[in-house]
């Protein structure tokens with residue numbers, strides 16, 4: 317599949333105010349120039365290795381495999397990246413591009429603060445001034461991440477419109493971008509937004525799948541039978557899936573089932589969304605009959621988003637990938653199970669992929685191999701786990 321395209325089937329594209337069209341065109345041109353440029357790639361590889369901690373391990377989770385009673389389960393350990401998740405891969409790429417283009421300032425949206433922290437981190441490293449837009453509700457809920465961003469030198473702007481969460485922070489970031497695009501680069505945190513962002517973020521995250529493919533060949537001498545990842549906007553999944561698109565490997569995405577698909581409290585844009593225009597792209601979104609965006613819900617802030625990257629909407633339509641909704645409850649069970657069996661506390665986002673593995677493992681035999689992207693670490697989620705009625709571990 318050609319990933320340089322503007323459209324993914326009927327999804328993607330560029331739907332922005334006129335004012336921003338030349339701005340994203342400049343980003344698209346610059347990205348095409350650097351993606352295969354030797355100097356840029358060497359610089360980025362160096363940062364990914366020496367700063368972010370790549371390549372991340374591929375770990376055979378033997379205890380979990382036994383417990384689930386099916387296939388061998390391998391975990392791609394993105395939780396071991398600097399700042400605790402895969403987000404740093406993308407941010408280092410985009411901010412290095414921003415430097416290359418001569419920008420002195422970067423803005424970003426953030427939900428729980430993970431993309432905000434990663435952006436503030438890379439901005440400190442690359443000497444860019446940094447402003448992060450964050451919904452007031454999230455600022456209140458995620459005070460530790462707000463503190464981290466400020467410590468890293470970023471300005472955090474609380475957004476008070478709408479539901480005062482990620483969707484509103486993104487709208488505000490796009491609005492303010494239009495006013496300051498002269499000197500400011502917009503770093504988007506997932507495979508969403510107008511072209512070239514979905515393609516660019518997929519490219520910067522494709523290091524996950526590239527490494528995992530090499531590692532599974534080193535360890536097993538063959539391809540996995542299936543690859544699984546959680547899907548918020550869909551960047552860790554895109555980064556894993558792209559390495560296997562042309563191979564006989566089943567691809568599974570786990571989206572936020574929240575309190576169940578028969579309630580209105582979930583974030584399952586692939587299972588329950590309809591096509592529409594949202595935040596610069598055409599994709600599947602949770603909306604009512606007249607196109608009002610419906611608030612998403614998930615126990616994990618990173619999956620709490622009413623849209624999804626256009627690549628995934630297309631992979632769903634073509635049947636190349638299968639997406640299933642995993643509930644809050646299933647994710648919390650998987651969170652605890654991985655902690656108990658392997659001594660690894662996963663992010664609640666990643667726990668959705670683990671929950672899906674538990675659900676489908678009976679379809680596989682003990683010789684089969686499942687490759688799961690463990691997108692982040694779960695220290696950030698321990699309080700949430702307790703609040704949501706997870707067992708008290710005194």
Ligand SMILES: *Cc1c(COP(=O)(O)O)cnc(C)c1O
Pocket residue numbers: 400401402403430431505506507546547548549550551552553618619663665666691692693
């Ligand atoms: C942000 C985040 C996600 C969701 O984002 P994607 O773009 O879907 O990958 C998943 N896991 C972790 C740990 C995150 O921080």
